[in-house]
Amino acid sequence: xxxxxxxxxxxxxxxxxxxxxxxxxxxxxxxxxxxxxxxxxxxxxxxxxxxxxxxxxxxxxxxxxxxxxxxxxxxxxxxxxxxxxxxxxxxxxxxxxxxxxxxxxxxxxxxxxxxxxxxxxxxxxxxxxxxxxxxxxxxxxxxxxxxxxxxxxxxxxxxxxxxxxxxxxxxxxxxxxxxxxxxxxxxxxxxxxxxxxxxxxxxxxxxxxxxxxxxxxxxxxxxxxxxxxxxxxxxxxxxxxxxxxxxxxxxxxxxxxxxxxxxxxxxxxxxxxxxxxxxxxxxxxxxx
Ligand SMILES: Cc1cc2nc3c(=O)[nH]c(=O)nc-3n(C[C@H](O)[C@H](O)[C@H](O)COP(=O)(O)OP(=O)(O)OC[C@H]3O[C@@H](n4cnc5c(N)ncnc54)[C@H](O)[C@@H]3O)c2cc1C
Numbered sequence: 616x617x618x619x620x621x622x623x624x625x626x627x628x629x630x631x632x633x634x635x636x637x638x639x640x641x642x643x644x645x646x647x648x649x650x651x652x653x654x655x656x657x658x659x660x661x662x663x664x665x666x667x668x669x670x671x672x673x674x675x676x677x678x679x680x681x682x683x684x685x686x687x688x689x690x691x692x693x694x695x696x697x698x699x700x701x702x703x704x705x706x707x708x709x710x711x712x713x714x715x716x717x718x719x720x721x722x723x724x725x726x727x728x729x730x731x732x733x734x735x736x737x738x739x740x741x742x743x744x745x746x747x748x749x750x751x752x753x754x755x756x757x758x759x760x761x762x763x764x765x766x767x768x769x770x771x772x773x774x775x776x777x778x779x780x781x782x783x784x785x786x787x788x789x790x791x792x793x794x795x796x797x798x799x800x801x802x803x804x805x806x807x808x809x810x811x812x813x814x815x816x817x818x819x820x821x822x823x824x825x826x827x828x829x830x831x832x833x834x835x836x837x838x839x840x841x842x843x844x845x846x847x848x849x850x851x852x853x854x855x856x857x858x859x860x861x862x863x864x865x866x867x868x869x870x871x872x873x874x875x876x877x878x879x880x881x882x883x884x885x886x887x888x889x890x891x892x893x894x895x896x897x898x899x900x901x902x903x
Pocket of ligand 1: 651652689718726729731738740780781
């Protein structure tokens, strides 16, 4: 199908893009990689009257460590994460996630900012960002504000971004020594959205006691979900098989999957348990 007609704008500065959002109102949409928005427009699930393409605005694509954060510009593409020198050492979780997203064509176009701004619980980066306690920088008419990731996703395809906000940066606290992270999703076939996915970040002290635990879940809840009871089960403990099993059990109990063509609720809960155990083990190995 072809989308409904729309007007196209290609601003070259952030200020210009924000002014357009103010002027055009709530029928205007930001266009980044277009790999979530355009399929929705073709299916007529979305029919924005105006598209504001932000790809001509310089300075929104970068991956760098600065001021205690890994900073990712909103227009950074999946493929750039895959090929960045900064990512493999402390952030292998991004390679785990990115390589499971669709196919190279999608990864050459899809942006990390768009992946979060879309607010889709089936996307993979939200769970990763929840596990890593990211912050999202939104720029609007009043300037910049920082939104903790725990406050970013608040409804089905809904985020804390206002109508005149542009997501400009994602900030991830640089992990302490002794940190490991990992992500995996179960998919029906290569390139599919997750049946269930689990992101884990852990920090272990010299005695092997867990001093930080972050666990995010993909596509098993109307919004991306942080498995807080599972995190609490790990914190302050040595990660024995019993402790890990308890965390996995909590994750499978606390998610809210629905029956669909990827599986029924019982199956998805079971898979969340299995993946949580596996990702805790993988994060522990990487923390060594
Ligand atoms: C075949 C296929 C398979 C896919 N499989 C997966 C998968 O397995 N896992 C996965 O995570 N994703 C998957 N995707 C989605 C893909 O990763 C998208 O590219 C991504 O979710 C959205 O990024 P985008 O840059 O394309 O955003 P767009 O499609 O341009 O925008 C998406 C939404 O976010 C808004 N937006 C975008 N950027 C900003 C910004 N900077 N500020 C404010 N609002 C903004 C737009 O207005 C729009 O509402 C798949 C896509 C396709 C086509």
